[in-house]
Amino acid sequence: MGEFTISSQFQDELVPVCHIVTPVGMLGYGFNEQQTRSDVQRYSSTNVPTAIILDSGSTDSGPDKLALGTMTCPRSSYARDLTKLLRLVNEFKVPLIFSSAGGDGSDEHVREMVQVIEEICDKPGNEQYRFKVISIYSELEKSLVFDSLQAGAITGCGTVVPALQKEDIESVPRIVSQMGLEPFLDAMNANPDFNIIVGGRAYDPSPYVAYAAFASKTRPSATTTLASQKLWGGFTHMGKIMECGGACAKPKSSGASATVYADGTFDISPSDPNARCTSTSVAAHGLYEKSRPDILSGPGGYLDLKATTFEELPDGRTLRVRGALFTFSRDVGTKYQIKLEAASVIGYRAMYMGSMKDPILIGQLDSFLSRIKAYVKMQHEDVDGSWELDFHTYGRDQVSSVKDKLGELSEIFLVGEALADSQDLAASVVSTARIATIHGSYLDQKATSGNLAFGIGGKTCIELGPCSKFSIYHLMDIEEGEERLRKEAVGKGLFQASTKTVGIGKIVPADVSSSNGVAIQQVTVKARASSPAKGESTSKISRHKTPTTLDDLASVLRSKNSGPYEITFDILFDDKERFELVKRSNLLNDTVISRVLATEEKNIIWSGFFDQALAYKVTIPRTRKGKVEPNGGYMENDVHGSQKYLGLLNMKLPEDLSLSLGGPR
Template sequence: MNSQSSLEPVCHIVTPIGMLGYGLDEQETAFALQSLVSTNVPTALILDSGSTDGGPSKLALGTLTLPRSSYVRDLTKLLRLANGFKVPLIFSSAGGDGSDDHVREMLGVIEEIASQPGNEHYNFKTIAIFSEIEKSLVLARLDLDAISGCGTTVPKLTTDDVESVPRIASQMGPEPFIDAMVAHPDFDIIVGGRAYDPSPYVAFAAFTSNTQIQDTATTQSERLWGGFTHMGKIMECGGICATPKSHGAIATVYKDGTFDIRPTLPEARCTPLSVAAHTLYEKSRPDLLSGPGGVLHLTRAAYEQLDDDRTVRVCGGLFRFSRHVGLPYRIKLEGAKVIGYRSMYMGSLKDPILIRQLDSFLERAKAYAQKQHADIQESWELDFHVYGQNQISALPEKAGQPSEIFLIGEALAPSQDLATSVISAARIATIHGNYPGQKATSGNFAYGLAGKMDIETGPCAKFAIYHLMDLKVGEERLWIEDGDGGLFAYTIKTMGHNQTKPSIKEVVLKLPTEDGSIIRTSNGTSESTPNTKKASPKVLGDISRVLRSKNAGPYEITVDIMFATKAQYHLVKTANVLNQTIFARLMEVEETDIIWSGFFDQALAFKVTIPRMWRGKPVANGSFMENDVHGSQKYLSLFHMKLPASLIQAWEELA
C-alpha cells in the first residue's frame, strides 16, 4: 500500500444513500461535504437510481420504481446540498429503469423544485443522457449474430422478443458520462439513463484526473481504471460496505487508482473484511466482474485499515479492456413485456385434518377451477403459494399439531376478468371443498384480509431481453453532432434563475435535522456489549458471520457465507463441508446447474451461484408466482445445514 504522503487525491465522492428515492439524511451528508469541500479537491454527490432487482414491471409498464413524491423529497435535499456546497450532482438509471421517459420525468422534478419560492438562487446547468436503443438496431445486430444471453440460463433472443417489448434500455458504460463532462466541464447536474452502476463514479474519477478514454493499453492504465471501477462498484450501494450498515459512504480517489472509503454514519466503520465482503454482493462470482467494455479483476485487490479505524484503503484491482483481447465492446440490453393479468386471494387454513392432506386438496381446487372454465378457449394458469407446510406448532398446548398454513392463490390470464374468474373459483373450492375425514363442514378457509375476497393485481410482466449486444468502435460514446457515431443522445438545460447565492455556511445552518439530533461518538464506533458464553454450534448459521442470498441479475441467485476470523474460515475451508454436492442438494438443483462456487480468501467467504428456478425450470424474477423478488430469503436451507461432529469439536477448541 502507498503511504498517505505519496498519494495525490483527484476527487472526493459522497453517496448519501444506495438508491435515490429511498430517503437520505441531509444533515449527515452536509457534515461529510463540509469536511471535503474545504480541501479544494473536486467533490461530487453521486448515486444510483435503478436496478432489475424489483422485477420487470417498470420496464414493461413504464412505471417509476418509487412514488414520484419520494424522488421529489430526495432531490429537494440533494439540490439544496449541491447548490450550497457548489458540488455537482450525478445520478444514473433515472426512475428505476433508466428509460428515456423517466430521464425526462426526473428533469421535470428538478425543474419543479428549482421553480419553487425560496429557490430563486438556483441555477443548475443540467445534462440529460438517454440510454434507450432502437429496436431496428437490435434486430440488425440479431441478424449478425452479435447478441448473446447475459448468463447461461438466459433464453436465446428472438425477433418476437424484440418486437414484444415497449422499450429497450441499455446499460451505458462510463464513456457517455465522461464525454458529457469533457464537453461541458461547467455542468452542475447529470441525469443519466440506464447505466452500469459504477459508470458515473468511474466517469467523475476519470474526468477529474484527466484520464483519457483512449488510455487503456498499459498495466498502469488497467490499474487506474480498475481502481475507478472497483470504487464505483462499492460506492453505488451506499454504506452497505460498513459495519453496521451506513446510509451512505465517502470515497477519496487518488491519482494511481488507489481509493479510500468510509461511512457517513458516525457510529459505523469500514473494515478490510467488510469492504472486501461487498465484492461478493449481487455478483455471480467475486473475482471477475464483467461490465461494459471489459472485466474487473480483483484477485490481487488489497485492503488496509487506516489509523482512524473507520476508513479502508483499497488498491490492486485491474480493468482488462475487451478490445485488447480481441473482443468487441458489449453493453447489456434490458426489456420486458406484459404476458397477462393476475388476480389472487389469500387466507389461512388451521384444520389439522385438512393440513395433513393439503397437496391433494389443492389439486382438487385446481380441477374445480378448470371444470368451471371448461368452455374458455383462452389459456390461463393457476397455482398456490403455501407458507408453513410440514411445520409443527411451537405452542405448548398444540404440541405435535401441524402449524397454521398461510395460503395465496394466484391466477394468470389474458384478461383481468378471466384471471379474477379463475381465482374466484379456486377460492370457492378452497372454502367449501370436501376432503376425507372432514368434520368442519361450514368452511375450510379463513379469509377476508383487509376486507378483500379476490384481489386484482393488474398486468403481469416478464423479462424478454437480458442480453449482451456487440458494439462497433465508438458506439459506446455520447452522440455529438459531427462526432464519431456514438449511440447515446443528450440534452442540456439550465434550471433556475440564480438571483442570489447563499454561502456554504448559511446553507449548513439552515439544514433541517432528520430526527432532531446527530449522535456521535469519539471514535465513530458504538459501545461494545459484554461477552457472553455461546452455546455449541449445531448448524451453519451458528458459525457464519454473514449468511445471505441475493439476486445476481434477474436469472441468478447467489449465496454468500462469511466468517469472522481467518482461523474460523480456514477451519471450515479445510473441513470440506462447503462444496457443490452439498449445495446442490440443499438448494434443490442439479450439481451441473451450479453456475459458480468457490472460496474467496479476501472476504473469508464461500460463494455459490445457481439459476433462479421454479418447478424445476429456470425463470427470471418478478413474473408469475414470484414470492421473493430480491432472492433475499433463499439462504434458509443453508442456514439450517447441520454441522458434522468433528467440525463442531474443532470449532469449540478454536474458541
C-alpha cells in the same frame, strides 16, 4: 482548507484527484441529510474536486418498470430526495450525478426526473437556484437490436438466459442499455461547467468512474500498461463499492464517501459516525449481488479483484483499497459489449388469500389443492382464453400460533394466484378457486362451515393488473465509437444527450476545475481503539461453544439476486482461523451445496472461496417447478431472492469439524 485527511505518515505520498459522496444506495429511498451535508461540507472545502453521485436503478424489484413504465419509488420520494440534494448543490457548488433514472433508466424517466428538478427550482424560496442540467439517454431503437440479432451479435447475459428471439424484441415497449463510463465522460468534457447530470440506464459504477476520470483528466486510451489497469481498476472498484452507499460498513450506513488517488488507490468511509469500514466488510461487499467475487464483467471490459488489498487506517473508520485491475475489451481483442434490458406484459393476474388451521385438512393439502384446480378447470371448459392457477403455501412444516391435538404447531397461509389473457378471466379463475377452497370437501371433514379464514382487509378477490416478465437480458456487441455520445463520436455513438438551464438564479458552475496535482492539507487523526462501533455486536461465536450448524460459524449468511436469472449465496466468516478450517474440511463443495439448495450439481453456475473476504460463494439459476424463470413474474414470492438461504443456515456440521472448531482455544 478543510480537515479531512490522514496525517502525512499514512498518506504514502498519494495524490488525491477527487472526493465522492454517496448519500444512499438508491435515489428515492431517503437519506440522512445532516450526515451527507457534513461529508459534502468537509470535502468541498478542499481544493480537490468533489461530487455527489448516486445510483437509481436495478432489476431487483422485477420487470414492471420496463414493461409498464412505472418507477421504483413514488414520484414524491424522488422529489423529497432531490429537494435535499439540490440544497447541497446550490450551497456547496458541487455537481450532482445520478444514473438509471426512475429505476429503469428509460428516456421517459430521465425526462421525468428533470421535470422534478424544474419543479423544485420553481418553488418559493428557491429563486436563487439555477443549474446546468445534462440529460443522457440510453434507450435503443428496436431496428438496431433486430439488426444485431440477425448479425449474431447478441448473446444471453449468463449461461441460463434463453437465446433472444425476434418475438422478444417485438413484444417489448422499450429497450434500455447499460451505458459504460464513456457517455458520462463525454458529457462532462463537453460541458465542464455542468451542475447536474441525470443519466439513463447505466452500469452502476459508470458515473463514478467517469467523474474520477474527468477530475483526473484521464482518458480511456493507452490502457494496456499495468499502471493504467490499476488506475481504471481502482476507479471501477470504487464505483462498485460506492454505488450501494454505506452498505459496505459495519453496521450498515445510509451513505459513504470516497477519496480517489492518482494511482487508483481509494479510501472509503461511512457517513454514519457510529459505523466503520473494515477489511472484511468492504471485501465482502464485493461479493454482493455478483455471480462470482473475483472477475466482474461490465461494459467494455472486466474488473479483476484477485489481488486487491485492504488497509484499515488509524481513524478506525476508513479503509484504503488497492490492487484491482481493469482490462478493456479492445486490449484483449474482444468486442465492447453493452447489456440490453427489456420486459413485456404476458397477461393479467388476480389472487385470493387466507389461512387454514384444521389439522385434518392440512394433512391432505396437496390432494385438496389438486381437486381445486380440477374444479376450476371444469368450470372454465367453455371459456375463451388461456389461464393458469397455482398456490403459495406459507407455513408448511413451520412453527405457527395454532397447536393441533397432537401438540404439533401447524397453520398454513394460502395464496391462490391466477394468470390469464384478461383481467376478467383472471378474476373469474380466482373467484371460482376461492369458492372451491372455502367449501370443498375432504376426507374425515368435521368443520363443514368453511375451510378458509379469508377476507383480509375486507377483500375476497384482489385484481393485480398486468403481469410482466423479463424478455431481454442480453449482451450486444458494438463497434468502436458506438459506446459514446453521438455528437462527441462524430455520429457513431449510440447515445444522445441534451443540456438545459433550470431555475432563474445566477448560474454558478460547480467547482470541478482543480487538477490532480493539488496538495491537500495534512492533519493528524488520532487512532482510536478498534472496538466495535455503536450498534455493532461482536462475533456471535463463543470460544466455549461447540458449533453444530453453519449458522453457528458464519458472521453473514445471505442470498440475493445476481440479475433476474440467478440467485447467489454468500457465506462470510469473521475469524480467519475458522475460515481456513472450513476451507480445508471440504465441507462446502458442489455435491453438498447442491443437496442443501435442492438443485442439481450441474446447475451450479459458480462456486468457490474468496480469501480476501473470508467468504464462500455459490450461484445457481432462479427456477420455478424445475424451469428457469426470471424474478418478478407470475408466482413470484421472493423478488429479491433474499430469503433462499435457510438450507445453508441450518446445515449440520460434521462431528469432527464441530469438535475442531469448538471449545476453549
